[in-house]
Amino acid sequence: MNNHPNPALGNISTPAAVIDLDRMRRNVQRMQSKVSALGVRFRPHVKTSKCLEVTRVQMEAGATGITVSTLKEAEQFFAAGITDILYAVGMAPGKLGQAHALIRRGCDLKILTDSVASANAIAAYGRDHGVTFNVLIEIDTDDHRSGIKPESAELIEVGRALAQPGGRIAGVMTHAGSSYDLNTPQALQAMAEAERAGCVRAADRLRAAGYACDMVSVGSTPTALSATNEDGVTEIRAGVYVFFDLVMHNVGVCALSDIALSVLTTVIGHQREKGWAIVDAGWMAMSRDRGTQRQSNDFGYGQVCDAGGTPIPGYSISGANQEHGIVSRTGTPDPDIAARFPVGTLLRILPNHACATGAQFPEYHVVSAGGQAATWPRFYGW
């Protein structure tokens, strides 16, 4: 086992979030090339990393704006000089003041609604405060969460509400999050087409009703990588592709060797009779995400790799407490677990869900084949 391939790793206190920079750059290039070939703009979702340095790599590769999941993300990235920001969670009326403050400072912030009630609240605030909000209408193209169905009468009603002074229809957006439940190229391609067709149809209906609808924004990592035609779409969004993870591996859109985020951990004990090694990465480090539980390959709380990041087949984190992870072999217990992974051994764990695992850490430790090492801060909270 190549236990110290990067001298920097030995100096990091465990557990720690490690980014393989070469893999991350490859993932960024792959997505940008794919989206560019489809002839549309790319707007990465930065909720995955919440890290300026990661986002800079995405912008330098060709992204033309960002997607955020919280106004805190908008504030942090705007402060760093990124102005074209889509806040892709339905607007709570109580947050309009926070959004307004960003717009006043020059942020080209787009907000989101999927109801007449919320659209009315947005326009009313805008009228009262002398601001015109650019608002996207959320479209539901896969029946999984929020949004208005493309054929719904409510779509035009929301358009009408937004056309009041204080509001402006900036466009439509959809996110086929249920693509995470698929695992064949055919199904993913069909979902990408449903996402495109539904969102374009909603835009067409708004236009037919007399409303402008400039932006047609679609995307999720699986559909973005599976789409073959984006006619009528103006931009694609995707987030988790920057790191990838075990869920995406099971969906079929990345190899294990593409996963750029892992958790560095140390073996702290054993239960020999059970074939367990205990490591210092529990659920506080891995997160409680068990996204692979319902998929074809259940990786527990993560796939065990050696310290160089090479997967050790059959070994996963099979159980987790707050600061304890249980490493075991699938099937028959490993009677030699204590010899295989002695106390003090460094391992790296690939996560189920990069967004959830990254969120547990104040910073990323960045390593590359060239041996460079850096620490990139990330933020959290709202």
Next chain:
Amino acid sequence: MNNHPNPALGNISTPAAVIDLDRMRRNVQRMQSKVSALGVRFRPHVKTSKCLEVTRVQMEAGATGITVSTLKEAEQFFAAGITDILYAVGMAPGKLGQAHALIRRGCDLKILTDSVASANAIAAYGRDHGVTFNVLIEIDTDDHRSGIKPESAELIEVGRALAQPGGRIAGVMTHAGSSYDLNTPQALQAMAEAERAGCVRAADRLRAAGYACDMVSVGSTPTALSATNEDGVTEIRAGVYVFFDLVMHNVGVCALSDIALSVLTTVIGHQREKGWAIVDAGWMAMSRDRGTQRQSNDFGYGQVCDAGGTPIPGYSISGANQEHGIVSRTGTPDPDIAARFPVGTLLRILPNHACATGAQFPEYHVVSAGGQAATWPRFYGW
């Protein structure tokens, strides 16, 4: 619905972690009284709150030291003046320098081992650096995770390794974490007795082998609250009792009205046909912990309460994405969900697991019946 019982709540940006201070103080008093009545010292586990202000309430109520799950916790609380600290996770050899730095500065830090390999590493470091570590031996009294069985030959071997220069046996400790899987007073009482008897037996065996064993430390929230006899025990540890949560409610050691931590959230949309309200507390706010999934009452990602903290029976967070939670009614969908919880409505969500949910937030908003409000910071990371 008493939607603004505390004026302070309306000014908090959602999602936010809210502590009901009156409930928390009651929980602290209940545990301290119970442990004092058993005639032993109490050492709260501060990994639940990672908050100095919460811990101060516990210390003022009579706690005589703290338990931590990371050396970062030890550093933070030592900096705040607490010196008697038990680091209750098996020692990784690579962290001995960090522990040594704390001891050098005057921290009465106790560390933990459950193997000869780790005990040897501790003693070797101590010899090489002129420090004597106070080490507890972890005892496995419920077969759930780490530790040495009370009757194991390895116990004496670890004692021998620790008796080398550089090490010192400070005592034995055990944590019957599998008490979380129980839900009857009888089973909990039996588990508390198994925890006590196993740990005391290990201490007796070490003493019979000629080693001092001053500390006999046991505990978990369910067993601490269920114990009737702690003969031979010197201290009890417990953590989650300070807030309690839905898992503890299902275990049977608290009422819903004892749960002192909740997540304040705002309704941002609906899917009327499905009977869904969408709120801005997703898994990033609630955590991915689904601890009640295997229990008698599955609360999804949390129990919905009005903004005053009163549970609304039958309504829970039935699904969660990163920043979206789906509120729905158990059984038949609520056709009037949009009228019941209009856009902008504030709700409070009781969490499955207070340790996991609290960890998602940089601070707690503290409210009490008296109307006082405060913000208490908490830290994270390692």
